[in-house]
Amino acid sequence: MELPMPHSLPNYDNPRHRLLTTKEAAAVAHVTPACIRQWVKRGYLTPTASYRRGKKVHLFLESHILKVERDRRVRQQQASKVTNHPPIDR
Template identity: 50%
Template sequence: MEIEDDFHELDRLLSSREAAQLVHVTPECIRKWVSRGYLKQATKHKGRSFFRTEDILLVDRNRRKRRTGWAPRS
């Protein structure tokens, strides 16, 4: 049951603010990732962007790897 819950969390859509909180950056950083092509919006609703949790975690992991040469294991 717990593994199934983890999969549902990865499918969850996050706002820019929620995504930023998840990976300890600012919402502005999330917008920069989008403008630089690192991250794609999963959908837009009423002018707000939403992102897949899995995509946010992947971009953050790659960012850490580029900066330090190391990334935490998933």
């Protein structure tokens, strides 16, 4: 008797399912590994999984990395915009 196949297996080519180490996450986001660690420390990013291999290794979903990087970029662009407001007539 053959067991039924699951309806859908995760597509690991899809960023929603791909797990990355801190170093790989940094490469995807075009930042340093220290920046990824700061994002975790500041609460912008949460590891999906962790394990010990001499030292603690965090794993992140690629889709989460891309979202945090995009949000960071948008915030930087908004902060760098200089708005010229017309003078207020009183």
